[in-house]
Each structure stands twice: as structure tokens, then as C-alpha cells.
Amino acid sequence: MIKSEKEKMLAGEYYDAGDEELVKERNYAKDLTFAFNYTKPSETEKKKEILRQLINAKGSFHIEAPFQCDYGYNIEVGENFYANYGCILLDVNKIVIGDNVLLAPNVQIYTAAHPIDPEERLTGKEFAKPITIGNNVWIGGGSILCPGVSIGNNVTIGAGSVVTKDVPDNVIAGGNPCKVIKEL
Template sequence: MIKSEKEKMLSGDHYNAGDEDLVRERNYARNLTFEFNHTRPNEKEKRQQILKQLFNSKGSFHIEAPFNCDYGYNIEIGENFYANYGCIILDVNKVKIGDNVLLAPNVQIYTAAHPIDPTERLTGKEYAKPIVIGNNVWVGGGTIICPGVKIGDNVTIGAGSVVTKDIPDHVIAVGNPCRVIKSI
């Protein structure tokens, strides 16, 4: 059986991002995030309704505008989630965020990747790897979380970090590339 471009995307295979169905689904998410980003701060109920159309949440959450994502339906957030201003989640693959996760301003979560070989990259093919963020995690401002990364439970990521590899449970990690500096 031949996989659809969406099935290829979600399985981590190379896929065509220009596929008509994927473009339509991204446009749906972009329209919702545009609507969300242009609500008034006191329109909390309207904001929540928009975001509930966008992604899968088990519980309470709060996201400050502006917020942007690719599809929305690939984002799963746990209880008591907070994302500060300027959060970007490129959810070309699954992004699973645990309970009690706090994202400081301008955190960027990228599942999307491109081939390193320039000839292959010019074909327009892309691929993606899932990201998992555990429970009780605080991610400092301006942090970038790269494709395929798993961040454990009870972790603090320092501001400005670039997380390129998995981070174990119960640590403080900082830097570019992000590395563990202390167990907690």
C-alpha cells in the first residue's frame, strides 16, 4: 500500500510538504492562529475555544499571543501548561508535552528537518522527528528544541539553549549545544 504524504510525514520518512492536503491543513492552522493572535487580551474564553480547535489537550493550559504552529493536531499538551509570548511549534511530527510544563518567551520547538545533501534538499522533500517534553519542565527564554529530542521529567533548560540531544530526568541543562550542568 502506498503511503500518503501525511503518513510519510508522521512516520519520519521524506515527504512532499507541497502536497495539496498538507497545504490545506497548514492553512487551516494558520487561520486559527491568526484569529488567536488577533484577539484582545481580555477575550480569554474565545482564545481557549480557538486553541481547542487547534490541538489536543488533556487539561488546563494558557498560551500568550503570538503563538504559531504548522498543523496543531500533532501537539499534545498535558495538564497545567503555559507558553509565554512568541512560542513557535513546528509540529510536522508529534510534539508531546507533559504536565506542569512552562515555556518562557520565544521558545521554539522544531520537529521539521531538511536533507543535508543540497541536491536532495532541492527536490523539496522534507522529514520530521517527534519531540517529547516530560513533566515538570521549565524551558528558559529563547530556547530552541531540535527534531527528535526527548526532555525528561523535572528538568530546567537554561535561557538561550539549543537542545540537540536528549536530556535525562532531574537535571539542569544549558548552552549551545545544551548540556547537563547539574543533577537535581
């Protein structure tokens, strides 16, 4: 059986991002994020309803505008989720976020990647790896999570960190590249 480009994308295989179905789905998400970002701040219920059409939120959550994502349907957030201004979640693959997670301003979560080999990259191939964030996590402002990483439970990531490898439970981590600074 031949896989669709979307199935390849979600399986972490090379796929064609220019696929008609994927372009249509990204445009739908762009329309919703545009509507969210340009809704009056006082219209909290309208903003939440727009986000509920976009992401899978299991409980209470709050996202400040501006907010950007690729598809929306690959984002799952747990109870008591908060994302501050300017967060970007490139959800080409799954982004699963636990309960009681705080994202400071300008946190960027990237599941999308491109081949390292220049000739292969010029073919237009792309791939993506899922990202998981545990419960009770605070990610400091301007941090970047790279494709395929997992953040454990009870973790604080310092501002400006670039997370290129998994972070275990119960630690404070930071830096570029992000490393464990202290165990809790």
C-alpha cells in the same frame, strides 16, 4: 499500499510538503492561529476555544499570543501547561508535552528537518522527527529544541539553549549545544 504524504510525514519519512492535503491543513492552522493572535486579550474564553480547535490539550493550559504552529493537531499538552509570548511549535511530527510544563518567551520547538546533502535538499524533500517533553519542565527563554529530542521529567533548560540531544530526568541543562550542568 501507497502511503499518503501525511502518513509519510508522521512516519518520519521524506514527504512532499506541497501536497494539497497538507497545504490545506496548514492553512486551516494558520487561520486559527491568526484568529487567536488577533483576539482581544480580555476575551480569554474565545482564545481558549480557538486553541481547543487547534491543539490537543488534556487539561488546564494557557498560551500567550503571538503563537505559531504548522498543523496544531500534532501538539499534545498535559495538565497545567503554559507558553509565554512568541512560542513557535513546528509540529510537522508529534510534539508531546507533559504536565506542569512552562515555556518562557520565544521558545521554539522544531520537529521539521531537511536533508543535509544539498542535492537531495534541492529536490524539495522534507522529513520530521517527534519531540517529547516530560513532566515538571521549565524551558528558558529563547531556547530551541531540535527534531527528535526528548526532555526528561523535572528538568530546567537554561535560557538561550539549543537542545540537539536528549536531556535526562532531574537535571539543569543549558548552552549551545545544550549539556547537563547539574543533577538534581
